[in-house]
Amino acid sequence: MFSSLSLKTLVHVKRPIMSPNSRLKESPTFNAKSTYRFFQSRTRIVVASFNEVLILHPSFVGMPGLTAYVGFHEICSPKKGELVFVSAASSAVGQLVGQFVKLMGCYVVGSAGSNIRYFPEGINIYFENVGGKMLDAVLLNMAIHGRIAACGMISQYNLEEPEGVCNLFGLLVKCVRMEGFVVSDHFHMYPKFLELALQYIKEGKIVYIEDIIEGLENAPSALIRLFTGQNVGKQVVVVAHE
Amino acid sequence: MFSSLSLKTLVHVKRPIMSPNSRLKESPTFNAKSTYRFFQSRTRIVVASFNEVLILHPSFVGMPGLTAYVGFHEICSPKKGELVFVSAASSAVGQLVGQFVKLMGCYVVGSAGSNIRYFPEGINIYFENVGGKMLDAVLLNMAIHGRIAACGMISQYNLEEPEGVCNLFGLLVKCVRMEGFVVSDHFHMYPKFLELALQYIKEGKIVYIEDIIEGLENAPSALIRLFTGQNVGKQVVVVAHE
Numbered sequence: 001m002f003s004s005l006s007l008k009t010l011v012h013v014k015r016p017i018m019s020p021n022s023r024l025k026e027s028p029t030f031n032a033k034s035t036y037r038f039f040q041s042r043t044r045i046v047v048a049s050f051n052e053v054l055i056l057h058p059s060f061v062g063m064p065g066l067t068a069y070v071g072f073h074e075i076c077s078p079k080k081g082e083l084v085f086v087s088a089a090s091s092a093v094g095q096l097v098g099q100f101v102k103l104m105g106c107y108v109v110g111s112a113g114s115n116i117r118y119f120p121e122g123i124n125i126y127f128e129n130v131g132g133k134m135l136d137a138v139l140l141n142m143a144i145h146g147r148i149a150a151c152g153m154i155s156q157y158n159l160e161e162p163e164g165v166c167n168l169f170g171l172l173v174k175c176v177r178m179e180g181f182v183v184s185d186h187f188h189m190y191p192k193f194l195e196l197a198l199q200y201i202k203e204g205k206i207v208y209i210e211d212i213i214e215g216l217e218n219a220p221s222a223l224i225r226l227f228t229g230q231n232v233g234k235q236v237v238v239v240a241h242e
Numbered sequence: 243m244f245s246s247l248s249l250k251t252l253v254h255v256k257r258p259i260m261s262p263n264s265r266l267k268e269s270p271t272f273n274a275k276s277t278y279r280f281f282q283s284r285t286r287i288v289v290a291s292f293n294e295v296l297i298l299h300p301s302f303v304g305m306p307g308l309t310a311y312v313g314f315h316e317i318c319s320p321k322k323g324e325l326v327f328v329s330a331a332s333s334a335v336g337q338l339v340g341q342f343v344k345l346m347g348c349y350v351v352g353s354a355g356s357n358i359r360y361f362p363e364g365i366n367i368y369f370e371n372v373g374g375k376m377l378d379a380v381l382l383n384m385a386i387h388g389r390i391a392a393c394g395m396i397s398q399y400n401l402e403e404p405e406g407v408c409n410l411f412g413l414l415v416k417c418v419r420m421e422g423f424v425v426s427d428h429f430h431m432y433p434k435f436l437e438l439a440l441q442y443i444k445e446g447k448i449v450y451i452e453d454i455i456e457g458l459e460n461a462p463s464a465l466i467r468l469f470t471g472q473n474v475g476k477q478v479v480v481v482a483h484e
Contacts, residue, residue: 131410150413164406168373171392171422178420180413 059092059234060208061197067183068096068127069193071149073104074186075179076125080105083121085138087111088129088154090209092234097127099206112229122146122174131156132163139167139176148178158227209233301334301476302450303439305425310338310369311435312428313391315346317421318367322347325363327380329353330371332451334476335393339369341448354471364388364416373398374405381409381418390420400469451475 059065071093072078084101088094089110101108106125109117111134122143128135131153142148156162171178200206211233213222219237226235301307313335314320326343330336331352343350348367351359353376364385370377373395384390398404413420442448453475455464461479468477 135410150410153411153414156411162408162411164408165410166404166406168377168392168407169395169398169404171420172395172424173422175423175427176421178413180416180418182414182417185417 059210060096060201060206061194063183064092064234065096065197066186066190066193067093067151068100069196070183070186070189071127071151071181072097072100072125074189075149075181076127076147078104078106078125082106082124083119083143084108084125084127085111085119085123085141086127086129087134087138088152088229090232091129091154093151094127094129095209095233096206101125103200103205112232125149127151128153128178130154132165136165136167139165139170142170142174142176144174146174146176148176150178150180154227154229210236212236212238214238301452302338302443302448303436306334306476307338307439308428308432308435309335309393309425310342311438312425312431313369313393313423314339314342314367316428316431317391317423318369318389320346320348320367324348324366325361325385326350326367326369327353327361327365327383328369328371329376329380330394330396330471332474333371333396336369336371337451337475338448343367345442345447354474367391369393370395370420372396374407378407378409381407381412384412384416384418386416388416388418390418392420392422396469396471452478454478454480456480 072084076084078084078101084097084106086094086097086101086108087110089098090112094110094112098108098110109119111130119141123138123141124143124146126138126142126146126148128138128148128150129152132155134155135153138148170176197206209232211225211231213219213225213236216237216239222231222235222237225231314326318326320326320343326339326348328336328339328343328350329352331340332354336352336354340350340352351361353372361383365380365383366385366388368380368384368388368390370380370390370392371394374397376397377395380390412418439448451474453467453473455461455467455478458479458481464473464477464479467473
C-alpha cells in the first residue's frame, strides 16, 4: 500500500538542537534499560537517550500524537469492540488514531479518499478530519449514541464558501455527540499521553509514517499534496540534512 | 407581549381520567401541606391532590418539561452566569428552558423569529430547536467551550432537501460540543426532574403558556402555525370541553 521510498518511520539526528525543558519529566517507563531525556522546541519534541543517540519523534510524541490521543481516548470515550471510522486516515493525526483504535480493541475503518461505504450496524465513533461531504455521509451512518471528535475539516479550508452539511438531523435522531477540540486545550494531558506513547514505542506497537519530499523548492507541491489528499503519512519537506 | 385571550397557564379538569401509575411515586416535596398523586396516560401526566381538585400539567411535568430539563441541565452542564440562547423560545419546550435558565442564575436570550443578534462575548449554551440558518448563525457566535443541546430542528422538517449548515468549523475553533438527544433516552431521570419541577410549581416559579385554538376544524391551521413559528406557547387544539 505504501511506497517505501517515500516513507520514514523515524528521523535520526546526531546532536540535541533544543534546550532541556524541565516541564517534561523523565518517563518512569524508561527507567529500566534506557533512560531518556526530553527536549522541546516550539514546534517539536525530542525523545533522547543519555548516550546522545537521539531519536526524533516530532509527531508521535508531539502535537499529532497528543491530538490523536485526546480526540480518540478523551473526547470519544471508546469502548472495546466499537466501530471507529477515521477520515484522512493516512494523515499525520489519522494514522495514529487508527493504531490507537486497534490497540484499544476496537474495529477501525479508515478513509483516505472522499467516499465512505455503507455501515449497516452504524459507526460508534467518527474521528473527523475532513468535513463537508464526508461529514454529511458519515452523519447518515452513525450508530445510536455515537461520538464524533471534530479535529479538522481539511476539505473546507480553501473553499471560498464552505459546503453546507445537510444531515445534522442525524445528531438528534441517533443521539450523537459531536465535539470540536484543539490540542492546545489539552496540554495538561501530555504526561498521561506520554506514558502510554512511550510504552507503545518501547513495545514496538506504533509505526509512524512520514511522506517526505526533498528540497524547499518542492514545498509548494507538498502543500498541494496535503490539500488534495495525496500524502500518505505526515507530509514533510526536508530542507537540509544534518 | 402575549395575548391573554390565547393563553392558559393551567387547565383544570373535574375528575381523574387516567389510571394511577405506580411507577410515579408521591413526591417528598409535597408531604407537608398537600399530598399529590400522579396519574399517567399515554400522552399526558396529571398531578392530582387527594381532594380531587386536579391540576393538569401535561406539559410541564410531562415530555416538554423533561426535555427542557434534560437538554439544559444534563446535556449542557450550565454554570451560573453563563449566557444561554434558546431558539423557538416560545415553544412547548423552549419556554421552559428559558425559565430554567433564569432559575439557574444564567442569562437567557430567546428567539422566536429567524434572526439572532450579534453576541460580542459569545453564547455559552445554545438550546437548539430550529436548525438550518438559525444554527448557522449561532455557530458564528458561540463562546469557547460552548455547548449545544440539539433538541429539534423544526425549520427543516418539511423541506424536501435540508438546508446546508456551513459554519460547523465553528465547533472546532471554539471547542464546542453539540449533542443530539431524544427525551425517551432519559426517562430514568424523571424522578430527579419531577422533584425539581414540583418544587417550582409549589413556589409558583414556573409559568406554562399554551396557545389554544378551539375546534378540531381549526387543527390544520394550528399545525401550520406551529411550523411557521406563529404559536406563542405550546400549540393546543381543544376538541371538546369537559
